[in-house]
Amino acid sequence: MNWLTALLILTVSVIGMEAFAWIVHKFIMHGRLGWRWHESHHIETKGPFEKNDLYTICFSFIAATLFIIGSMGHPVIWMVALGLTVYGVLYGIVHDGLVHRRWPVYIRTPNGYLKRLVQAHRLHHAVHTREGAVSYGFLYAQDIRKLKAQLKKTHTPKDSMQNGNHD
Structure with a gap:
């Protein structure tokens, strides 16, 4: 496989993971099936881990399985696994680091894309129940004004945190 094809597969896999993550977040994590784990992410928990982190473990097993299959002579599958892994690293940096500040360093988010991403996810956390949340993506965020209007x-006010500033 040439490097251009590999890069294309990697890029499509990362973008595809954002679409897949949006669907899983909205319909499984906020659905009846997955809310038991995900609820821990919408309420304050003590300690460095929460039940929601089990999703990361599940997705890492999927990526590891794809790496194993890919290493048996299936380079496309191996590149897809790499795309899933890159997405996971970006998720860890952006979602866990920037948005939820689960890392020991604070990174200021200037105006622009990263600030919009942080604001959108905080609006998602303005709702502490399965239903009615907005912004299910992790690396893409809609316009904040639209999300606020949708949430409103x-x-x-009793259903959500004031101004969507919940970490």
Whole structure:
């Protein structure tokens, strides 16, 4: 496989993971099936870990399995596994580091893409129940004004944290 094809597969895999993560986040994590683990992420927990971290373990097993299959003569599958892994690293840096500040260093988010991403995810956490959240993506965020309007339509102040500033 040439490097251009490999790069294309890697890029499509990372972008595809954002779409896959959005679907899993909205319909499994916020659904009946996955809320038991994900709820820990919407309430304050003590300690460095929460039940929601089990999703990371599950996804890492999927990536590891794809690496094993890919190493048996399937380079496309190996590149897909690398795309999943790159997405996981980006998720860890952006979601766990920037948004939730689970890392020991604080990174200021200037105006622009990263600030919008942090704001959108905080609006997602303004809702502490399975239903009614906004912004299910991890690396893409809609316009903040649209998300606030959507949240305002579906929730009263008692349903959500003020201004979506929950970490």
